[in-house]
Amino acid sequence: MMIKYIPYFKDTIQGQAILDNRVCALKCQSNDRLKDNLRRGMPLYETQKLEQVGDRNENLLIRGECLSACAYLRDKGIEVDLVYIDPPFASGADYAKKVYLRRNPKITQMMEEAESQIKMSKECKSFEEKMYGDIWNKEDYLNWMYENLLAIKSVMSKNASIYVHLDWHIGHYVKILLDEIFGEDNFVNEIVWGYRIQGVGKGCWGRKHDTIFFYKKSNAYIFNPEKENVIYTCPFMDTKVRSPDLSKIPDKEKAKIIQQIKENKPIKDKYKKLLFNEYYTNVFVRDVWDCDDTRPIISGSTEYLDYKTQKPEGLLKRIIKASSNENMIVADFFGGSGVAAAVAHKLKRKFIHVDVGINSIQITRDRLKELKADFEIMEVQDGISLFRNPIQTMDKLKSVIYGLTDNDKLDKTYWLGSIHDSQLGVIPVYVPNLLDSASRIFDKVTTDTILRKAIPKLNNEIKKVICYYVEISDKKEIENFIKDDNNTLVKIELRDLKELLDSVIESDYIEYELKELSENGAGFELSITQFMSDRVMTKIKEYNGRKEVQRLKNGKEFTPLMISESGLELIELISLDCTNKRGEWKSDSEVKIDRKSFVTYNGVKTREFWNGKITCETKPLRLKVRNICGDESIIAINSKMLQEHLMDSL
Incomplete structure (x- = not known):
């Protein structure tokens, strides 16, 4: 529910001149709405604390829109020192995530068979789920971006800067908005981020670079010189230096080779490799970042999280180290896979991660938990968080x-x-x-x-x-x-x-058994005996239906996705709260099953498979189960069930 409006500027007055002097090159019919929105301010909604991870609460994950998140920060008096955003590019594309079925722990097989199951083709084991659509009318997109950028500026500290990551679809238009909002004099760099290409473009040069616009809020902005370890680790090819090194050449050959070098005569290949050590001199970073430690993530990389627009940690490491200091706050208002938050934590900065999609919050939450980070998860109660996105x-x-x-x-x-x-x-x-x-x-x-x-x-x-x-x-x-x-x-x-x-939100169906391990306080064990999700099954049915239509058209056979009676292959995460009966979630014990079916226990990765159980030291009060599409269901642990189990055991 909305509480009030928060002004974009601390001293906003009715009819403030800046609102009537927009110089944006695009004059469109919706500008009246934009002006009204700017005069009105940012909508501040009620927020709910969903979970506390760790002890400290100086870091935030906020599920909600950029605008409402900025209103929340303004209301709390929180300012950020560095902003990196990778917003939609107005590319006209739909983005989906791969959804993987997990290994069913109730199917007793030899380890070799389990390994074989993991190596199953993606077609047999996964399907796609739409995350968000980057389909915009250009005018609507630019007005939306104008509002968001103005909101972001309102929560930036005086020494803050912002990096806006876009591409050729819309970047040149947004540059005009940035000039207007932050001032042309506060433009610092246009960074070209290039990435690999295979083959050639059809009818054009291959479009394989993004553009990152770097603006400061004032002249007091932070920028650490390149000598502070922001030097290329793999510099440009033309900076190779070759020098003869005779130390590895056999003594009986040295005199002969020295003479050959003096006379510029050819040297045998086996001695060339030993003779010339190629090395790189220190090369300082320019505004073109290509083929270096910022290179994009590829499928199979240890960083890869199956998030379509995921950016590499190397890219964010360079930006965060250059434009912030330790203990400063780094914010990403279109947080995606959480790379900015993860890198900020590794570099001893504080972080704020904002995204409207539940999958983004879940991926980032799990990623940060593995890094042993402390943070709060907040949800903006703006009425759109009822589904995954x-x-x-x-x-x-x-x-x-x-x-x-x-x-x-x-x-x-x-x-x-x-x-x-x-x-x-x-x-x-x-x-x-x-x-x-x-x-x-x-x-x-x-x-x-x-x-x-x-x-x-x-x-x-x-x-x-x-x-x-x-x-x-x-x-x-x-x-x-x-x-x-x-x-x-x-x-x-x-x-x-x-x-x-x-009225249409339904929880998944969960059956479980709970038992106390022993009388001497060894803990409790909860077994999931059955799990069923109508929402996921609907997706699987749609997937099988599309594949069947394709089979009838092209004759290509496919193996339908089949779910066992217990349905345990639909589970991604199980968590027990032994602290709170209601409200804020406290994960006292947790099991996460990754897409290869390996288990992470309480943030520690393993190469083990889930056995269908989860243990905890004290009596659990609530159970949370997340399905493979990201829906989470919470149920109270039935004390009566535990009592009946204890009576049966006696």
Whole structure:
């Protein structure tokens, strides 16, 4: 629930001049909404503490939008010293993660068979799950970025700087926004980050570099000189130095070879390798980073986490070491796989990781736990965290709004579809775009757009429209605004989207057995006997269906994904809370099964397989199970079940 608005500037006044003097080259119809949003401020929502990892709470993982996270930081008086962001590139692509089935511990096989299972083809063992869509109207994207960048600037300390990672799709436009927000004089570098290419481009040079814009907030920004270990570890090829070294040449040959060198005569290859030691001189970093220790991650790398847009630790190491000092706060507001937070922790900095997707929070949480980092996990209560990410929530809406169907006659800019009523006929349905934080709050600007632009384009036979909202600025005020300004005959009904979404969230089914190991306080053992997830099974059914259609078209055989009766191969993580009965989660014992089915016990990686059990020293109060798609279910441990087990054992 929204609490209030936080101004972008500490001394914002109504009609502040900066809001009316935007020089952005793109003048578009949605600028009125942007100006209204800037005057209004950043929406501050209630936040819930989900989990405490470790003892200290100076580091944060926040599930929520950049805008609402910045409002939270502003409200708490938290300033950051370095920002790295790798936001969507407006590339027009959908991004998905690989979802892997795990080894079922109830299937008793020899180790060789288990190894064979791990080496199964990806087609037989995994499927893809959409994480987010990078599909934007250019104008909407730039206005969204303008708001986010302004929000980020508002939480930056006076000695902070920002690195904005983009590519050729949109970078040149965002550069204009950055000049406006941070000032042209505060532009420091345009960094070209190149990466490998195989083959040649078709009809163009291979597009194999990103652009990172580096801005300072003021002249007091941090920049450590290159002598502070930010030198290339693998410098440019043209810096090789060759010098003769006779120490490895047999004595009987030395005189002959020295004479050959003087006379510039050819030397046998076997002596060339011994004679000339190639080495590199110190080469200072320029603004083109290519083929060095910042090189991208490849599949199979020890860093690789199956996250599509994951960046290498070497890239963030260079940025963080150069533009911050120890104990400073490093923030990433589009955190992804958590590389900025992980590297910041390794370099003895504090970190703030923000992302709207639950998978990002989970991957980063597990990554940081293995590094023994201390942090809090917070969730912004903005109404869009009901599913794994906003794009899944948008997809889900089409099935949870009763009677909603696609309608090609309606403008997709405004209407998600329509409902047919026996008396009123076609009823268009408006739903806010959850991918765009600005549209989630149903306010006067939204209402005016619907009244002036959306409704007039409708067929004259339309008598009613339904408008769903996640948050509404003031419902009574909006209803009065509609009453006074609605010059059409169309009735507008307002409905709360959160109430609708709350009714469709289902937890996974979990069965377990709990027993005390002995009477002398040796601890407790919990066994998962059955696990079932309708949400994951739906994904698997869709995957098998698509593969079957492909088989019928091209004749290529495939092995359908099959799940055992116990369903344990759908589990990614099991955690026991022995401390709290409700509220904030405390993971007192934890087992994570990676995509190769190897187990991490309480942050310690092993080459063992999960046996279907988890142990803890004290009596567990709650059980959390995360499925392979990222859904987490929490249930209270049934004390009665434990008592019955103890009675049976007696």
